[in-house]
Amino acid sequence: MSMIIDRRNLGTRSSANQDRLQRRVRGRVKAAVEKLARRRSLGDMLDAEQPIAIPTKDLHEPSFRRDMRDTAWEQVLPGNKQFRQGDLIPKPLDGDDGDGGGEGTAGASGGLGDDEIAIVLSADEFLAVLFDGLELPNLRQTRTEDIQIEQWRRAGFVKEGSPSRMHIGRTMRTARARRMALRARKKHEHEELTRRAETLEEEIRVRQDHGEDTSIERFRLAEIRDEIKALERKIKAIPFIDESDLRFAHIDQMPRPVTSAVIFCVMDVSGSMGDIEKDLAKRFFLLLYLFIHRQYRAVEIVFIKHHGEASECTEQEFFGAKEGGGTLVSPALALVEEIMAQRFPPEHWNIYVAQASDGDNAQDDNRLVQERALSLLPQLRNMFYLEVNQDQETALFRLYRQMSEDFPELLTARARHTEDIYPLFRSLFSPRQGAVHG
Secondary structure (H helix, E strand, C coil): CCCCCCCCCCCCCCHHHHHHHHHHHHHHHHHHHHHHHHHCCHHHHHHCCEEEEEEHHHHCCCCCCCCCCCCCCCCCCCCCCCCCCCCCCCCCCCCCCCCCHHHHHHHHHHCCCCCEEEEEECHHHHHHHHCCCCCCCCCCCCCCCCCEEEEEEEEEEECCCCHHHECHHHHHHHHHHHHHHHHHHHHHHHHHHHHHHHHHHHHHHHHHHCCCCCHHHHHHHHHHHHHHHHHHHHHHHCCCCCHHHCCEEEEEEEEEECCCEEEEEEEECCCCCCHHHHHHHHHHHHHHHHHHHHHCCCEEEEEEEECCCEEEECHHHHHCCCCCCCCCCHHHHHHHHHHHHHHCCCCCCEEEEEEEECCCCCCCHHHHHHHHHHHHHHHCCEEEEEEECCCCCCHHHHHHHHHHCCCCCEEEEEECCHHHHHHHHHHHHCCCCCCCCC
8 A cells, every 4th residue: 555655854754743833933023013013113123133931831732642640650760869659749838849940930020931942033024014904904906007017926837847846646646637538548558468367267267167178268268368467467567656746836926916015104203292182103114115116116105294395305304304393284285285286196196195283283274274174085995094192082172083984095093102103003003904993
């Protein structure tokens, strides 16, 4: 009986158990990364490699063991110098696991305990986990002449390749088809020879009953039986898997159209925005900036800062802006519409607007904000408004929330603490999210 053993797995773990282990560890790593993202600044997290603590119990492969709790058993382990056969082992005191675990647990607050192991993530790996599962909502292909990029994709199967990419299912189907094709003709010949042998045997019995000589028939029957045995050996000699049956998954670079998209980052830098408010807003935009540059290579980003006036600025000026003055929001929305008309026509671009402010806007300007927003929203895929460090909803926030009832692409959110930014960011850019956050 032929057997196939997949020796590509390391150790004794099966592929299914390895997959379960990886999913379990990925969940722990993701939870630890999200915890860091809520409390620490992104600059500190990206400056160096990040150690992530993982419980060691997640690294063990589950297995069936005999339950000894209801069984009487005796065992003396090698190296034991204290107990003899028949001695009763005293139960450990509370908090003492016999191997120093209590001490390690007590010190876990200042570092890793005995039941934890550290996994070090590079900055690239950290961002991959941080933005896992996020995407720009409502992204659509706007034109057929979009720029094309080369992307690695599956490209069928080939006869040569790395053992790690061997496709078991396709290999087995190819081997089965080859065996069926090679055996079909030989089985037909085997059936024909078997019928001839049965006919000769019947003829020999009849001639023997009449007392006739059957030496010639017996000689012919022996030849046929030899041919049958030779044919059976040939059928058995057909290999279960031949080198020609091997099939390997192939990947190749294929052109993929890149959908055109632009994001307008609009931030209030007026005097009402204190250090706390600006820190929250910049933290949100920094997450957005890193997310876009990592996930979407062809997305344009336009930075706009405003106080009494609005102006387009560079990335460095946007994140390092320290200005004052009064607050007017409508000039910023007017500048967005002006840049759209000049460089990013909505029929060719997916347009997103992300705005952060403390909501302190001149009362007379809110009417102009509503007019500008009503003109902008039909041309946008989504608009995000984040209000920072306000205990109560401002008139601007209430205005945007009221407009969101007619325009579901307008999403509002409020953040008062550093820990609020990352969960809000995930809720805005997670797939199938459309709820308004207030």
